[in-house]
Amino acid sequence: MLRRIFPFIVWFREYNWSSFRLDAISGLTVALVLIPQSMAYAQLAGLPAYYGLYASFLPPMIAALFGSSRQLATGPVAVVSLMTAASLEPLATAGSPGYIAYAVLLALMVGAFQFSLGVLKLGLVVNFLSHPVVNGFTNAAAIIIASSQLSKMFGVYVDSAAHHYETIIAVIRAALHYTHWPTFIMGAFAFAIMVALKRISPKIPNVLVAVAVTTIISWATGFQHDAKVPMDAISSPEAQALITRFNRTVEAIPPIAEKRAQAYKALEEVQQGRDMVSILEREHAVNILSIEMAQLKKESQEVREQLRSMLFAGIEEGGGLRFHLHDQAPPGAESDGRTWRIRVGNKPLDQENLPMMGGGAVVGAIPAGLPAFSIPALDWKVLLHLLPYAAIISLLGFMEAISIAKAMAAKTGQRLDPNQELIGQGLANVLGAMSRSYPTSGSFSRSAVNLQSGAQTGLASVFTSLAVVIVLLFFTPLLYHLPQSVLAAVIMMAVIGLINATGFIHAWEAQWYDGLISIISFVCTLAFAPHLDRGIMVGVVLSLLVFLYKSMRPKVAALSRHEDQSLRDCLTFGLKECKYMTLIRFDGPLFFANASYLEDKIMERMREMQHLKHIVIVSNGINDIDASGEETLSLLVDRVRSAGVDISLSGVNESVMKVLKRTHFLEKIGEDHLFPTMERAIQANYTQAHRDGQEEACPLLTVCRLA
Numbered sequence: 001m002l003r004r005i006f007p008f009i010v011w012f013r014e015y016n017w018s019s020f021r022l023d024a025i026s027g028l029t030v031a032l033v034l035i036p037q038s039m040a041y042a043q044l045a046g047l048p049a050y051y052g053l054y055a056s057f058l059p060p061m062i063a064a065l066f067g068s069s070r071q072l073a074t075g076p077v078a079v080v081s082l083m084t085a086a087s088l089e090p091l092a093t094a095g096s097p098g099y100i101a102y103a104v105l106l107a108l109m110v111g112a113f114q115f116s117l118g119v120l121k122l123g124l125v126v127n128f129l130s131h132p133v134v135n136g137f138t139n140a141a142a143i144i145i146a147s148s149q150l151s152k153m154f155g156v157y158v159d160s161a162a163h164h165y166e167t168i169i170a171v172i173r174a175a176l177h178y179t180h181w182p183t184f185i186m187g188a189f190a191f192a193i194m195v196a197l198k199r200i201s202p203k204i205p206n207v208l209v210a211v212a213v214t215t216i217i218s219w220a221t222g223f224q225h226d227a228k229v230p231m232d233a234i235s236s237p238e239a240q241a242l243i244t245r246f247n248r249t250v251e252a253i254p255p256i257a258e259k260r261a262q263a264y265k266a267l268e269e270v271q272q273g274r275d276m277v278s279i280l281e282r283e284h285a286v287n288i289l290s291i292e293m294a295q296l297k298k299e300s301q302e303v304r305e306q307l308r309s310m311l312f313a314g315i316e317e318g319g320g321l322r323f324h325l326h327d328q329a330p331p332g333a334e335s336d337g338r339t340w341r342i343r344v345g346n347k348p349l350d351q352e353n354l355p356m357m358g359g360g361a362v363v364g365a366i367p368a369g370l371p372a373f374s375i376p377a378l379d380w381k382v383l384l385h386l387l388p389y390a391a392i393i394s395l396l397g398f399m400e401a402i403s404i405a406k407a408m409a410a411k412t413g414q415r416l417d418p419n420q421e422l423i424g425q426g427l428a429n430v431l432g433a434m435s436r437s438y439p440t441s442g443s444f445s446r447s448a449v450n451l452q453s454g455a456q457t458g459l460a461s462v463f464t465s466l467a468v469v470i471v472l473l474f475f476t477p478l479l480y481h482l483p484q485s486v487l488a489a490v491i492m493m494a495v496i497g498l499i500n501a502t503g504f505i506h507a508w509e510a511q512w513y514d515g516l517i518s519i520i521s522f523v524c525t526l527a528f529a530p531h532l533d534r535g536i537m538v539g540v541v542l543s544l545l546v547f548l549y550k551s552m553r554p555k556v557a558a559l560s561r562h563e564d565q566s567l568r569d570c571l572t573f574g575l576k577e578c579k580y581m582t583l584i585r586f587d588g589p590l591f592f593a594n595a596s597y598l599e600d601k602i603m604e605r606m607r608e609m610q611h612l613k614h615i616v617i618v619s620n621g622i623n624d625i626d627a628s629g630e631e632t633l634s635l636l637v638d639r640v641r642s643a644g645v646d647i648s649l650s651g652v653n654e655s656v657m658k659v660l661k662r663t664h665f666l667e668k669i670g671e672d673h674l675f676p677t678m679e680r681a682i683q684a685n686y687t688q689a690h691r692d693g694q695e696e697a698c699p700l701l702t703v704c705r706l707a
Helices: 007-012 017-044 050-054 059-066 078-088 097-119 123-128 131-148 150-154 164-177 181-200 206-221 237-271 276-308 380-412 418-433 444-452 459-479 484-498 502-510 512-528 532-552 595-608 627-642 654-662 665-669 678-689
Strands: 226-229 312-317 320-325 335-342 354-357 555-561 567-569 581-587 614-618 646-650
Touching: 007 059, 017 050, 017 078, 017 206, 017 444, 017 459, 017 484, 050 459, 059 418, 059 459, 078 097, 078 131, 078 380, 078 484, 078 532, 097 123, 097 380, 097 418, 123 380, 123 418, 123 532, 131 150, 131 164, 131 380, 131 484, 131 502, 131 512, 131 532, 150 164, 150 181, 150 484, 164 512, 181 206, 181 484, 206 484, 226 320, 237 276, 276 335, 380 418, 380 444, 380 532, 444 484, 502 512, 512 532, 555 595, 581 595, 581 678, 595 614, 595 627, 614 678, 627 646, 627 654, 627 665, 646 665, 646 678, 654 665
Parallel strands: 581 614, 614 646
Antiparallel strands: 226 354, 312 320, 312 335, 335 354, 555 567, 555 581
16 A cells, blocks of 8 residues: 555665665756756746746656656656647736746646546546647647747747747748847857767767856856836937837726726626626627727737837947937947847836847846745636646646656566556646646656666656755856847757657558548647647547547458468458358447448348358457447348348357347347357358359359459
């Protein structure tokens, strides 16, 4: 009982100092990769970078202690981070307090879902996500993740559009208008370091080296160069007018939002009654306010884009910088050599302290210390909205984790328990949510590092968590100058490994429809992004439809003698059929959805074969039967025999035989018409079926090819 509740107890049966040393080295090595990666993935999820650290100190330890894999490294991962952003985008602005609260709540829901599946031993539910669907989604997600970092690589700022491809088009347009070259060079340099070190010496933590080197360069060169200035320092009347208009527009949105919330509340109250006039009046009020909000948001977005497109030159005037549009700078005036832009977000601009950017973006201040432990606030409306996303993230995250764990178990010979792994991942997310974590899962790259470093037990992940705690307590100031473009390069480098074009070819070679489902899932995920759940659901629905179609139309084959003396499908191998006796093989369970299909095929066979005297239903492939299937067999016996043709069964398995006995089918068909093998069925019925026959050679006894 203790081992089931605390599976980590078995680690210490033969534990020694050598194992402890290997676990410590592995844990610290993984931490060197995890710390920069987690910060990058947090930003991918739409959260401040330090929330990646919050997601890295409890989940790795808890997942290792209560999971079944000894080398699986849990924490923030790319696909789950992207899914988190996609699920929360409709609810709140990325990075806002409300957004962060919803991300923590999502982690709690994901953990509760995974833990429940593990306790109920329902780990097999992950099979609803077929491999072709996951392959298509993962490839599309890798492209979406990589392209989502382009704005940080080019140092441009754009609003998110309704579709991801529209956002990328806007990023490209902004980059053509203006690219902050120091930002791009810093990201490209980090990328070059990681690629070079990976080829030269894979054991060196290339991500950590890239982050350390670029952070030092950023600090030494003053990469970030921001300033706060009064609006009077902007010489352009056009820019000043846009700032005033932007503030007026943005400030007008909250009052209307409050009025709309009250109108919704009033609508809910009158909907409880049956006064249609009042209901229509309230709905009209809500719609009017919604239209006003949409117009204001559109106007604010247009003004924001105009402000972001303005490029200023900073010129020393009167002991301070004055900012002129590049094409309006005074003749002969010397600028400070920088291109300045106004940092515009979703909040009104402080006209006394306008945020001006003259350099690149960095991570900035990270709160020192551990996050406060608390239970996330529960909002039932938000819970209902997040429920489908939580289920998808739970299944995707677990599939990723268990796939990695299985790959490592194949090398180590370790026994895995999928349900225990679900419990471990679930507890990691639940307890992580109480420490301000967003959803996490098993990481392929960090698990590989863990395995290569010689990790013996999950204690390595405990050391990883301790290393993250030390960073949070003492070293957060060192991360202030880390460039955002470097984090973008880290993400892009990590997702390259997710792209697997051969997966489409492999799926197509296995079954053409699997390849098609994989391609459709890929295209739909790209087209619907950022609504990634729609791409997955399209793939799942297609997979289920194919499964249902195959179940309703299983293969029904007529058999004849092959060169290897076995009985094989006539159509596939080009064999002749016997005129008087046919062996029909039904491949699949016989149940309500396909029972009539078997009946139709046998009736069709009887119409085509005028001299037919005996039918043998080869039942080796029928592994299950329900009441509808048994009823169909019973009716077939009556219809076939009434037409002067006899019928038998061969190869009936035990579970099907029990059903036939309980329903008294054996009395109807006769126990002498049940045969253990096809050969016995042929021997018993051959003479009677071929009486007065004129076949020179029977295809059931000798090989007869079609001309």
